[in-house]
Amino acid sequence: MNRRFVDRAEAGRALAERLRALRLNPPWVVLALPRGGVPVAAEVARALKAPLDLLLVRKIGAPWQRELALAAVVEGDPPDIVVDEEVQRSAAVDAHYIEAQAQLQLREIARQRQVYLSGRPGVRVEGCTVIVVDDGIATGTTMRAALKALRRRHPAKLVLAVPVAPRDTLERLRPEVDELVCLATPQPFFAVGEHYARFDQVDDAEVIAALDAAGRGPGPG
Secondary structure, X not given: OOOOEOOHHHHHHHHHHHXXXXXXXXXXXXXXXXOOHHHHHHHHHHHHOOOEEEOOEEEEEEOOEEEEEEEXXXXXXXXXXXXXXXXXXXXXXXXXXXXXXXXXXXXXXXXXXXXXXXXXXXXXXXXXEEEEEOOOOOOOHHHHHHHHHHHOOOOOEEEEEEEEOOHHHHHHHHHHOOEEEEEEOOOOOOOHHHHEOOOOOOOHHHHHHHHHHHOOOOOOO
């Protein structure tokens, strides 16, 4: 299925319509991957009248190829480190390397929460319908780690909602969630941005404005 969105806001409104049709049980929490996922998620949160927060996750790359994700660290108390054991074996790295890199990435996560949310704690997800939103997915490696970490926090239901992704990536992610919503699965798939008429870089100011406008629910989690 091919579809081209005007911009991230239009994609978010289309996602919200599909999500409303699922009749998901409240309370809802919408989590956005920064930065591109925030304008999409803001429309979803507005339509559902749900709190909007960030899902802060950082990839840990192999020493010889940083773009090859062998693990990811996800914000939390405590934070979660999800390791791709197959990639770890092929990269021949030990747990000490992953732990050291995780500490570096956690400092960046703390910086992002301070910049975007003035250090406010994350919303509680336990017992909620948690809707994870991005502007699109390519390989899905980092998203898979984020979903695994979220599952450990006992949401009532875990939903992944994206405007566009390749079909094979979605099939790899499907076991990690209870519901999966994707509006377009183009074949062949080259890049997320090709499926938007406007795909400008989202800056920090836009992220902060979207989060402030959406408001937040009470309590850490």
